[in-house]
Amino acid sequence: MNTILDLHDVSKIYKSGDRTLKVLDNISFSIETGSTVSIVGPSGSGKTTLLGLCAGLDRSTTGTVELHSTRLNGLTEDQLAAVRNQYVGFIFQNFQLLPTLTALENVMVPMELRGEKNVKSRALDLLDKVGLAERSHHYPTQLSGGEQQRVSLARAFSNQPQILFADEPTGNLDAETSEKVVKLLFDLNREAGTTLVVVTHDLELAAKTQRIIRIKGGKIVEAS
Numbered sequence: 432m433n434t435i436l437d438l439h440d441v442s443k444i445y446k447s448g449d450r451t452l453k454v455l456d457n458i459s460f461s462i463e464t465g466s467t468v469s470i471v472g473p474s475g476s477g478k479t480t481l482l483g484l485c486a487g488l489d490r491s492t493t494g495t496v497e498l499h500s501t502r503l504n505g506l507t508e509d510q511l512a513a514v515r516n517q518y519v520g521f522i523f524q525n526f527q528l529l530p531t532l533t534a535l536e537n538v539m540v541p542m543e544l545r546g547e548k549n550v551k552s553r554a555l556d557l558l559d560k561v562g563l564a565e566r567s568h569h570y571p572t573q574l575s576g577g578e579q580q581r582v583s584l585a586r587a588f589s590n591q592p593q594i595l596f597a598d599e600p601t602g603n604l605d606a607e608t609s610e611k612v613v614k615l616l617f618d619l620n621r622e623a624g625t626t627l628v629v630v631t632h633d634l635e636l637a638a639k640t641q642r643i644i645r646i647k648g649g650k651i652v653e654a655s
């Protein structure tokens with residue numbers, strides 16, 4: 432098995448004042464390159480925290496996270512950002528588009544930050560791929576939720592990530608729009624071999640992935 436992500440005994444403890452909260456408790460699993468996996472569980476069970484640790488957006492308190500054979504623990508912030516830029520795409524439930532920038536500019540920003548070339552034409556191609564070429568000059572407030580999520584997909588695809596993490600990608604969308612977004616995610620997996628890891632409440636979406644990891648109270652209670 433070619434592993435893209437490996438977690439070993441990962442725990443996450445949040446501290447506020449003298450109170451501590453163990454949000455993830457000894458989580459271990461591996462994800463195969465090119466596979467599709469969903470992480471499910473009740474609200475507050477630690478899914479978003481887990482996704483953030485896997486994507487190198489946050490650090491585990493104990494245990495190890497290896498992404499693409501790079502151990503994330505102990506990396507500096509710059510090194511962590513470099514790993515994310517090279518391998519990772521991330522889609523947030525609330526889209527996290529920059530409100531003062533157009534759809535096109537939102538897709539261009541990370542490409543510019545990475546010092547890439549032909550940024551504008553490539554960003555337009557990405558917007559075209561998600562069916563939004565005609566909306567490229569619209570601002571986020573001028574777009575529907577589904578359109579904003581598709582802009583965030585275009586942005587997440589912009590570094591041709593080897594692994595895409597999506598936190599409730601259909602959480603704020605109606606059924607028809609959800610279907611479009613889910614199709615785009617699975618197209619990317621099929622066409623580019625992108626590994627897909629989704630946190631979702633949407634059981635239809637979870638059923639489409641090859642594996643389901645169920646967590647409760649910060650522990651894995653079931654994994655297929």
Ligand code: ADP
Pocket residue numbers: 445446452454472473474475476477478479480481
């Ligand atoms: P889920 O995605 O399953 O709803 P989360 O990972 O968002 O769960 O949250 C798990 C628990 O961790 C919750 O009790 C939440 O309040 C807590 N939590 C999340 N982020 C923080 C933080 N930055 N500081 C303190 N507690 C947090």
